Every structure is written in structure tokens, then in C-alpha cells.
Amino acid sequence: MSERLAVRKTYKLFIGGAFPRSESGRSYAVTSSKGDFLANAAKGSRKDARDAVAAARKAFPGWSSATPYNRGQILYRVAEMLEGRRAQFVAEVVDADGVTAKKAGELVDAAVDRLVWYAGWSDKIGAIRGGANPVAGPYFNLSTVEPMGVVAVVAPPAGPLLGLVSVIAPLIVTGNTCVVVASERAPLPSITLAEVLATSDLPGGVVNILTGSAGEIAPWLAGHMDVNGIDLTGADADLAVRCEELAAENLKRVLRPAQETVDWLADPGMDRMTAFLETKTVWHPIGV
Amino acid sequence: MVSTTTAPFAEVASSNATLRAFLHGLPGVDRVGADARAAMLGTRSIKTTAKAQAIDLAISMVDLTTLEGADTPGKVRAMCAKAAHPDPTDPSVPRVAAVCVYPDLVATAVRALDGSGVKVASVATAFPSGRSSLEVKVADTALAVAAGAAEIDMVIDRGAFLSGDYLKVFEEITAIKAACGDAHLKVILETGELATYDNVRRASWLAMLAGADFIKTSTGKVQPAATLPVTLIMLEAVRDFRLRTGRVIGVKPAGGIRTTKDAIKYLVLVNETAGADWLNPDLFRLGASTLLNDLLMQRQKMATGRYAGPDYFTLD
Numbered sequence: 001m002s003e004r005l006a007v008r009k010t011y012k013l014f015i016g017g018a019f020p021r022s023e024s025g026r027s028y029a030v031t032s033s034k035g036d037f038l039a040n041a042a043k044g045s046r047k048d049a050r051d052a053v054a055a056a057r058k059a060f061p062g063w064s065s066a067t068p069y070n071r072g073q074i075l076y077r078v079a080e081m082l083e084g085r086r087a088q089f090v091a092e093v094v095d096a097d098g099v100t101a102k103k104a105g106e107l108v109d110a111a112v113d114r115l116v117w118y119a120g121w122s123d124k125i126g127a128i129r130g131g132a133n134p135v136a137g138p139y140f141n142l143s144t145v146e147p148m149g150v151v152a153v154v155a156p157p158a159g160p161l162l163g164l165v166s167v168i169a170p171l172i173v174t175g176n177t178c179v180v181v182a183s184e185r186a187p188l189p190s191i192t193l194a195e196v197l198a199t200s201d202l203p204g205g206v207v208n209i210l211t212g213s214a215g216e217i218a219p220w221l222a223g224h225m226d227v228n229g230i231d232l233t234g235a236d237a238d239l240a241v242r243c244e245e246l247a248a249e250n251l252k253r254v255l256r257p258a259q260e261t262v263d264w265l266a267d268p269g270m271d272r273m274t275a276f277l278e279t280k281t282v283w284h285p286i287g288v
Numbered sequence: 289m290v291s292t293t294t295a296p297f298a299e300v301a302s303s304n305a306t307l308r309a310f311l312h313g314l315p316g317v318d319r320v321g322a323d324a325r326a327a328m329l330g331t332r333s334i335k336t337t338a339k340a341q342a343i344d345l346a347i348s349m350v351d352l353t354t355l356e357g358a359d360t361p362g363k364v365r366a367m368c369a370k371a372a373h374p375d376p377t378d379p380s381v382p383r384v385a386a387v388c389v390y391p392d393l394v395a396t397a398v399r400a401l402d403g404s405g406v407k408v409a410s411v412a413t414a415f416p417s418g419r420s421s422l423e424v425k426v427a428d429t430a431l432a433v434a435a436g437a438a439e440i441d442m443v444i445d446r447g448a449f450l451s452g453d454y455l456k457v458f459e460e461i462t463a464i465k466a467a468c469g470d471a472h473l474k475v476i477l478e479t480g481e482l483a484t485y486d487n488v489r490r491a492s493w494l495a496m497l498a499g500a501d502f503i504k505t506s507t508g509k510v511q512p513a514a515t516l517p518v519t520l521i522m523l524e525a526v527r528d529f530r531l532r533t534g535r536v537i538g539v540k541p542a543g544g545i546r547t548t549k550d551a552i553k554y555l556v557l558v559n560e561t562a563g564a565d566w567l568n569p570d571l572f573r574l575g576a577s578t579l580l581n582d583l584l585m586q587r588q589k590m591a592t593g594r595y596a597g598p599d600y601f602t603l604d
Contacts, residue, residue, distance in 0.1 A: 050595055226597030249594065 011041045011187070013048055013211065014194035016055030017204020022212070023047045030188060033098030041187045044212035046220040049179065052208035053224055056150040056177040059205030064147045064175035072122030075173055077200040079115035082108075082165075085196060089161055089189060096160045096186035110265055111165040118169040118273070125174060125273055133281070140284040145277040147175035148253065149228035152221035154214050154243075156234040160186035162264045164193060167233055170272035172206055179208045179227070181218055183234065187211035215239055222246035229253040229276045233262065296532055297497055304455040311454060311493060317485035317521055326516035329560055330553040339552070343587050344382055345567065346551040347374060350583075351409060351540065351575045353388040354604070355416075355508065361396045364389055367604055368400035375584050375601075378591075384580065385569040386439060390415070391432035398436035409439035409474070413464060416478075416507035418443035422460055429467040439472040440464070443507060444491065446481045454494055461498035474502035474540055479518045480510040488518055492525035502538040508575065513543025516557060523561035539566070542575025548586040551579060577604060 011030075012019040024045035030038045063071070082089070086108055093104040126145055133141040151171050156163035160183050171178045182190035194209045210217055214235060222230050222243035230252050232240045240256055247254050255275045300310045334342055352371045354363060368387055375381040386407040389397050397408045410432035414420035420428075429440055442464050448456040465473050475495035479488050495503050503522055506513040519541045526537045539562070541554060551574055558566045566572050581604075585596035 053595070220595065223594035224597070225595060225600060246594070250597070 009039065011039055011191045011211065013042050013044055013052075014191065014198070014207070014209040015048065015052045015205075016058070016208065017198060019191075019194070019198075020048075023051070026212075028212070030186070032095045038095055039188060041191070041211045044181075044210035044217055046217065048210055048212075049181075049217050049220045050224075052179040052210060053150055053152075053221070053226055055205035055208055056179050057226055059203055060147075060149055060177045062203055063172070063177055063206045066175070068123040068126065068175075071173060071175065072119045074201045075115055075119035075122065075169060078196060078202065079112050079119065081196045081200045082115065082193070083112050085192070086112075088192060092189045092192060093161055096189060097158075107159070107162045107265075111162045114162070114165050114268070115169055117268075118173045121270075121273060122173050125270075125277075128270070129274060129277065130279065135283075138286045140286060141281065142284070143279050143281045145174070145274075146280050148276045148278055149176065150226065151176045151178045151229040151231060151276050152218070152224070152227050153178055153180040153231040154218050154234040154239070155180050155182050155190065156262065156264075157183045157185055158261070159264045160189040161193065163234075163262070164190055166264050166268060167231060167272065168207055170268070171231075171276060172202075174273055174277055176229075176276050177206045177208075179210065179221060181214045181221070181234070182209055182211045184211075184213055218243055219246055222252070223249065225250050227252060229255070231255040231272075231275070233257050300497060301455065301458050304453065307454040307458060307494070308452065311490040314486075314489055314493060317489055319485050319517075322485055322517045322520055326520045326557065329520075329556050330516055332553075332556045334552050334556070340587075340590055342552045342555050343548060343583055343590070346548070346555060346574060347580065347583050347587075348382040348385060349569045349572055349574050350384040350580050351386045351388045351542070351573045352384050352580060352604075353508070353542070353575050353577050355388070355390060355411060359390065359393060361393065363604075364393045364396050365400045366602070368397055368404075368406070370580070370602060370604060371406045372401060372404035374580060375587070378587075381584070381587065385573055388439075388441060388575065391428060391435065391437070394432050394435035394437045407438040408436060409441055410435070410437035411441045411443075411476075411507075413442040413460075415441070415443055415476075416509040418445050418478075419447070422463060425460065426463055426467045429464050433467065433469055433471050437471055439474060439502075440468050441474045441476055441504060443476045443478060444495065446478055449482070449487075449491060449494075454490075457491075457494060458498045461495060461500060465499040472501040473499065474504045474538075475500040476504045476507055476542075477522075478507055478510055479505050479515075480512045485517065485521055488521050489525055492522050493529070496525065496529045496535075496537050500537060502540050502573070504540040504542055504573075504575065506541075506543040506575075508543030511544075514541035514545055514575075516553060519554060520557055520561055523558060523566070526566070527562045536565070536571065538571040538573065540573040540575055542573075545574055545576050546578050547582050548579075551576075551583065580604075 022042040026043035027040040028043045089108045090104045130144040135141040223246040371384045371387045386409045388409040394410045412429040413425035477491040581601045588596040
């Protein structure tokens, strides 16, 4: 009997719940931390970014008006799906990061736990960041938080799974939709994560993942007039400055972490959730 | 009956039998071929300066349309302001060709567009179903013309057409044409209800023989509305009609054209089928409402180099 041929996976983009190839037809070779060839990944273009923003915008009304309870359930479901594919992610993290299998297992567990942790926040963030304000007059004065809209993310180059989950989960749990430019060096776990997202009740377009060069794609997202915020966690200093200048045109909210390298295993705190929220305050006369 | 039929076809409409013999004598449409040709022309790549030109041409061809039960005079006035100055921040944007409203709102639109050069079109003849008596349809048309409409978009009686009563459809169109006076007559074939491409070709010829100035695909109320293959067949019909009679008829796809990419596909189709003579607003129109914003966004993208967002354009 002849030897069985290997079935290799085609890594594509994740836009609007589907897995298209790059509009440009380009791809690039991805290597492991040791320099061995792993796979070819799609090299996304500005038009892929444009399509991803359109998909994220289309998904926003439905996702932002879903109940927080429902969003929490879906995030928890993502965690369940990720847990079910633990072995696959451990193998990919070992390849991408060159860490031991034990360390990779810890990182994948941390990514699952992070999703569960953020899932719990879905119906609590409103009470923490909003509430009844005391005012000097006969009014009820109530503040509530609302998602901003479409947020672009330059994912951290280090921590291809935990870092990615740690930037996506806080955005979507509050009702934003996002377009993520995955780590250029280690994009494979991001597309495997997309497979998890696609099978976990998350509506198409809420998370869109592009692989390719952040230096090429991120400026188009930063300048896009239909993007409401941009998270530059994974951008190097030059790219971050360029993106901040472009983002000024429509007053996008920009998130730049204080320190260069983030310890993704540490307690994330609330900052990433609250960074892309707007506060709405209503006044209502008492007794009417 | 006053016949507007031009000389080579003088006898065609003398009875239902001659009309039927003529229309059924037209060559059949190769459905697969028409679909493939339309799809192939849709793959042409129009970029940079050609794209900029195409966008401006497409804007100048738009019939900005609102045909909702909920239309108010205020909404029509707002739409008219947009028709005259599609992007108030950029005076280099051309105005659209016309606005298209229901007959009772024609007077409002005419007042709002006075002196702007944008024409006012009105749907008439029991739009969109066309189910009423000829008297009512003529009165509906007269109402719109009296209110100042420069163009009338009539619907054909699809029931009569599909049951083979071509003479009834023919006589209805000639009667409406007479009621139009100086106003241009666009005849809506409602291709989504005609079932076959052969019927689209026959209905196109029937409308042209009866005196239409324009043939239009759809009301926008029936799915599918305008499609590329159907427009291709109608463009072939106007091209052939000019060769046979010398009369030049316009074409208007309407409904379902939402993106700049779609609009440019139609322009390519016009150029390759009927010819460059048709690439002007007097002979080709795009019936649309949401298309205009996409054209403006693409125009802004080309001017500023950054992708535009719908937050910066009026909703209509």
C-alpha cells in the first residue's frame, strides 16, 4: 500500500464569519521559532481590511444590542470550544513560541481562564462603570456605558494565543466589534482561534482576523473613517506614532499600553474593557 | 388611435396577431450566453483616473428615488437638496440627473429643485402593480404632468403581457405617451415578473414601438430587480432599434444597485453593448437611493486617500 499523503491546512483570513483568501492573492511563509517552515499564511491587504471593517460595522447593531447575559454566555462558549481543542493549541504555541509543552499548556489554560473571567464581566461592567449619580436638583441622573463601535487591534507579536485572547475578549464582551491584525511572526494560532470563534455562536463579523504585515494594514485601519477606536498594543514605536497621527482625523480613541512588553499572565484589570466604552447619562425629573 | 410607431414597423401594431407575430419573431435570447457575457464584462478592472471619471458619470446618471408610503414633503425636500448638491462640502461633485417621487409629491419636488437643473420624475399608472383601468392610469399621469413632472415612469400591465394581450399593453403605452405631452416617458417592464429573457426582449421592443423614450427594468418593489443580464438584453434592444428606425431610446436599470462597483459594471455594460453614445444622463440612468452615498464615499476615498465612513454622509 502506498504511503498516505499529508493533508495540510490552508490558513486563510477570517472576515464576516467566513474564511476567505486574501483579495490580493498573496501569502507568506510562516516559520517556527527555530526557523523551520510551518505553513503558508494569507498576506492580507488594505482591501481585506476594508472588507473586514464593513463586516464589523454590519455586525455591530446586533452584537451591541444583544443582552449582556447573552454576550457572556457566548464568551463562555468560546472558552469551552478552546478547551476542547487544547492539544492543538498547545502544539501550535510550542511551534510558534519555542516554549516547552508544559509552559505552552499553562499559556493555553490561561487563555481559557481569561475568556471565562471576561465572560463573567458582561453583566457587571454596567454596575461598576455606570450607576445613579447624586445631583443637586429633583432629577434622577443615571449613567450607563455603551460600546463605541468598530475597534481595530494590532495584536501583540508575543503571546500568539494568550495575548490575542487578552486583547479580543475585553473588546467584545462590552459589545464592540473588532478587526484584528494578528501577529505577523506567529499568525497560525490566530486562525485556529478563528475556527473556535466560528463554531461558538459568536455572530459573524463580531471578530475579524487578518494575517499579514501590521505595518502595511494598520495605517489603513487607523485612517479609516468608519473605525471608532484603535488598540496599538502590538505596534512598534514607529508604527504606533504613524497610526496615532492618522487616527486623529476622525478622533478615534487610541489605546497605547504604558510599557513595551505586557505580562499577559498577570491580572488584566479592567482597563482594556473600559478603554473603548462611552458613557451615556440621562436626566429624568423626579415625580413625573 | 395615434400611432407613434416609426416607418419600418408601421403595420406591426395593426392587430394583436401582427404584434404577436413580430414579437415572437424576434430572435430568442441565449440565457447561458447572456449570463456569461454580463458576468465577463463585470470583471473589468476600472481604476484610478478612469474610476474617478466613472464615479462622476455615475453620480450624474442617478435618479435619486424615494417611493415609500411613509414619504413626507420634508423628506422629499431633503432629498432634493441632496440631489442638487450631493456633497455640500465639495462643489465639484456633479448634481444627479433627476429625483423620482410619487405623483402627489411632484409639486413639492418641483418647488425644491427650481433652477437647480435636476429634473423631477414621477411614477404613475397605479405604480407599482399597474392594476387599474386605463382611465385611472391616464388621470394619474395627467396629475403628475400638471404638477410639473418632466419625466413619467409608467409600469406596463404585466398580466396582459404574460397572457399574450400585447395590443392592450401597446395601446396603454401610447395612451400614456399622449397624456405625457412634453414629459419624457419611461416604461417599466418589471423584468422580475416577466419570467424569461425572451419576454424581456419582447417587452423592450413592445415599449419602444409604442413610443417609450426610456425602457426601465424594475419598480424596485419586486425581487429580483435590476440585474446585469437583463440590462444587457435591454441595451441590445435599444441598439438594434436605433439601427432599424434611427430612434434613440434610453435605458434605466433600477433597484438593487447599491455599490460603486455595481454602478461601474453597468457603465462597462453600456459602453460594450449599446456604445459610448449611451454614456450620458440623457440616455442612461441608474434608479437608486443608497447608491449615491456609496459613490460619494468612494469619491472621498479617492480624494483623501483614506476610507470614508457613512457617519459623514446624510441618511436618506
